[in-house]
Amino acid sequence: MHKVWAVVRREFVERVRSKWFIISTVLGPLFMIAMGVLPSLLISKSGRVNAIAIVSEGAGELPERVQQLLERSGRFRARVLPAEEVDSALVDSLTREVRGERLEGFLVLSGSTVEAGHAEYRGRNVSSIVDMEILERAVRTSVVVERLRRHGIDPTVVQEAQGRIDLATLRISKRGTTGESGEATFILGYAVGLLLYMVIMLYGINVMRSVVEEKQTRIIEVLVSSLKPFQLMLGKVIGVGSVGLFQVSIWAAVAYAMFHWRAQILGLFRVPAEAVNAVKLPAIGGELLVLVLVYFLFGYLLYSSLFAVVGASVNTDTEAQQAQQPVMMLLIMALFLSIAALADPGGQMARIGSLVPLSSPVVMPVRVAASDVAASEVGLSLLILAVTVPVVIWMSARVYRIGILMYGKRPSLKELWRWARQS
Amino acid sequence: MRSDLVVELDHITKRFAGHVAVTALSLAVPKGAVYGLLGPNGAGKTTSIRMLMNITIPDEGTVRLFGDELGGRHHSARIGYLPEERGLYKKMRVRDMLIFLAETKGVPRVRASAKALEWLGRLGLEAWGHRKVEELSKGMQQKVQFIGTMLHEPELLILDEPFSGLDPINQQTLKEIIVQLSRAGTTIIFSTHQMDVAEKICDHVCIIARGAKVLDGALTEVKRRHGGTNVAVSFEDVAQGAAAMRQASDLVLKADDSGVSAELTLKEGADPQTLLERLLRAGVRLRRFERIEPSLQRIFLDLAGPDAAHAERREGADA
Numbered sequence: 001m002h003k004v005w006a007v008v009r010r011e012f013v014e015r016v017r018s019k020w021f022i023i024s025t026v027l028g029p030l031f032m033i034a035m036g037v038l039p040s041l042l043i044s045k046s047g048r049v050n051a052i053a054i055v056s057e058g059a060g061e062l063p064e065r066v067q068q069l070l071e072r073s074g075r076f077r078a079r080v081l082p083a084e085e086v087d088s089a090l091v092d093s094l095t096r097e098v099r100g101e102r103l104e105g106f107l108v109l110s111g112s113t114v115e116a117g118h119a120e121y122r123g124r125n126v127s128s129i130v131d132m133e134i135l136e137r138a139v140r141t142s143v144v145v146e147r148l149r150r151h152g153i154d155p156t157v158v159q160e161a162q163g164r165i166d167l168a169t170l171r172i173s174k175r176g177t178t179g180e181s182g183e184a185t186f187i188l189g190y191a192v193g194l195l196l197y198m199v200i201m202l203y204g205i206n207v208m209r210s211v212v213e214e215k216q217t218r219i220i221e222v223l224v225s226s227l228k229p230f231q232l233m234l235g236k237v238i239g240v241g242s243v244g245l246f247q248v249s250i251w252a253a254v255a256y257a258m259f260h261w262r263a264q265i266l267g268l269f270r271v272p273a274e275a276v277n278a279v280k281l282p283a284i285g286g287e288l289l290v291l292v293l294v295y296f297l298f299g300y301l302l303y304s305s306l307f308a309v310v311g312a313s314v315n316t317d318t319e320a321q322q323a324q325q326p327v328m329m330l331l332i333m334a335l336f337l338s339i340a341a342l343a344d345p346g347g348q349m350a351r352i353g354s355l356v357p358l359s360s361p362v363v364m365p366v367r368v369a370a371s372d373v374a375a376s377e378v379g380l381s382l383l384i385l386a387v388t389v390p391v392v393i394w395m396s397a398r399v400y401r402i403g404i405l406m407y408g409k410r411p412s413l414k415e416l417w418r419w420a421r422q423s
Numbered sequence: 424m425r426s427d428l429v430v431e432l433d434h435i436t437k438r439f440a441g442h443v444a445v446t447a448l449s450l451a452v453p454k455g456a457v458y459g460l461l462g463p464n465g466a467g468k469t470t471s472i473r474m475l476m477n478i479t480i481p482d483e484g485t486v487r488l489f490g491d492e493l494g495g496r497h498h499s500a501r502i503g504y505l506p507e508e509r510g511l512y513k514k515m516r517v518r519d520m521l522i523f524l525a526e527t528k529g530v531p532r533v534r535a536s537a538k539a540l541e542w543l544g545r546l547g548l549e550a551w552g553h554r555k556v557e558e559l560s561k562g563m564q565q566k567v568q569f570i571g572t573m574l575h576e577p578e579l580l581i582l583d584e585p586f587s588g589l590d591p592i593n594q595q596t597l598k599e600i601i602v603q604l605s606r607a608g609t610t611i612i613f614s615t616h617q618m619d620v621a622e623k624i625c626d627h628v629c630i631i632a633r634g635a636k637v638l639d640g641a642l643t644e645v646k647r648r649h650g651g652t653n654v655a656v657s658f659e660d661v662a663q664g665a666a667a668m669r670q671a672s673d674l675v676l677k678a679d680d681s682g683v684s685a686e687l688t689l690k691e692g693a694d695p696q697t698l699l700e701r702l703l704r705a706g707v708r709l710r711r712f713e714r715i716e717p718s719l720q721r722i723f724l725d726l727a728g729p730d731a732a733h734a735e736r737r738e739g740a741d742a
Contacts, residue, residue, distance in 0.1 A: 002529060007527070010519075010523050014519075018514070217513060218509065221506040222504060222510070223527065225495060225504045
């Protein structure tokens with residue numbers, strides 16, 4: 001045990017000391033801050049006012065309505081240009097104004113806009129989704145009002161009918177209505193899935209590279225003269241895994257601090273209080289945290305032993321890049337399944353994905369984050385993992401034991417299977 | 424079982440996919456010996472050592488270390504092993520690297536740390552303890568590796584081709600360490616194909632070729648058994664040498680002719696004195712004429728020579 005501990009310690013200390021660890025540990029929270037602050041910042045940002053021209057080719061009162069709606073949005077300033085006919089000379093002169101940056105763009109409304117529902121906008125800001133959304137809504141609303149008016153409907157009735165509608169989506173869980181929005185639940189589920197996927201992959205690959213390094217530098221031969229290959233692999237997996245847990249705990253602590261003091265942090269970025277509250281953050285239950293941790297451990301053990309096999313079956317880092325593809329594909333599949341589970345947490349795909357051991361470490365926590373999953377289902381999934389993971393570790397260790405001393409041609413899957421069975 | 428034997432191999436055989444690497448090899452290494460495992464490349468030296476170390480398992484036969492069959496890994500705290508392919512963690516600091524290696528041998532951390540400092544000082548590397556391994560020159564890395572092999576004060580040192588790839592200064596350093604450790608009672612087994620080195624430091628040898636033992640025993644015994652009358656001669660120049668070889672041909676059984684010098688094995692009953700007289704009469708100008716024991720090189724070539732070419736082709740398959 002003393003020997004395994006020496007390996008664990010080496011893997012942990014060397015990794016935590018590395019630049020890679022320090023950079024990623026610092027970058028993680030910066031990324032979280034960016035994710036936390038940006039939405040609020042974007043909402044509160046008044047932005048630039050777009051100056052546009054509305055060309056009216058006998059469009060009646062429509063241009064004025066559009067103008068009113070646009071200016072009410074606060075993002076547009078519009079002037080109406082009546083025109084007999086929209087000819088190329090007019091289009092050219094307006095285009096020149098846009099190129100000269102005196103105008104952001106121009107909207108062409110004609111007599112047929114109301115009947116045919118056709119209008120055209122040319123401008124520099126067409127890629128701004130928000131602006132185009134406002135523009136389209138203004139035109140659509142104005143056209144609808146105009147159509148209704150032509151059918152003799154009272155404008156006050158029309159106005160009333162257009163009152164804003166808000167649909168609040170609130171999640172109901174076992175503990176009752178939580179007050180968190182559907183959006184927040186989605187974000188939480190997505191974050192959990194992505195985090196598990198990334199951390200399992202990152203640290204699995206770390207185990208693989210560590211195995212390759214020992215093979216490549218040939219230090220492996222000295223090591224296996226004093227340690228059993230299994231002790232070495234165990235020490236490596238535990239050591240690298242502890243680094244993973246350590247890093248994730250740092251991130252979790254930062255995330256908690258950010259959540260707790262988010263008003264103050266956002267204040268530093270001059271985000272007004274109402275914008276802070278406009279972004280709903282999901283509540284993270286202790287139950288979910290524990291499950292995420294347990295599934296991370298299982299997932300990491302499972303995938304890191306597969307990655308250890310990959311490392312033991314190759315000679316160089318370059319070969320490892322190739323050989324890791326099948327294992328990566330499995331993990332990517334798990335991520336895809338978890339996204340499907342997010343869309344339909346109770347669906348068949350989600351259920352199967354959260355039981356199959358290769359995907360359950362990512363899929364099940366996502367389901368738990370996004371909906372209520374029966375305790376029996378979680379229990380079954382954990383039971384399957386608890387049975388499979390030791391078997392996979394055991395078989396991986398057998399392949400690893402032979403692979404680490406083999407150089408030269410890469411073994412085929414058939415050979416790997418033979419290694420797993422031979423004593 | 425003799426209690427003074429540190430290592431006993433009893434008819435060990437190892438087969439790999441295409442060929443037999445080691446065939447029924449038996450040998451015994453007495454306590455305190457400096458034991459040379461000699462043979463051409465691909466003869467099966469590394470495979471034998473790996474079986475000794477428990478890294479590969481023999482298909483047949485038994486390995487006894489320190490009187491039992493528990494294997495090299497079980498006794499790893501008592502054994503220092505330097506594999507043919509050297510390697511260290513490149514990113515690790517030198518001292519941490521040494522401490523780690525000692526820890527895998529069961530040495531407590533504090534003691535390992537003190538020992539590492541002591542050895543680094545002994546080999547003139549005290550200033551490098553906090554540097555990363557990759558910052559060291561190749562020669563220094565090799566010294567670090569030696570330290571790693573000996574830090575835990577093993578009773579048995581197993582060195583696979585320890586002198587290959589070393590510059591003359593490091594060769595000398597390693598030789599001195601081996602002699603020192605040997606005087607302190609450490610049993611040392613090393614493999615090499617450099618006969619001159621083996622001749623200088625071994626007291627026991629085992630020559631293997633094509634995976635099988637050709638000869639073994641104490642060096643003096645081996646030389647005595649190989650017998651014959653041997654003479655070393657040196658000449659002033661190559662022309663003189665050629666003339667001498669013509670004169671001597673009917674007295675000589677075998678000649679290791681190097682141009683300006685030669686090692687001659689005389690025929691049964693031939694008198695070296697007759698040879699000397701003949702050379703002098705022919706006017707050959709000599710720089711040296713000496714009756715010698717056969718060199719290990721000579722014995723090795725006689726016994727393993729015909730195999731060497733064959734064995735060479737299998738080089739690398741040894742792993």
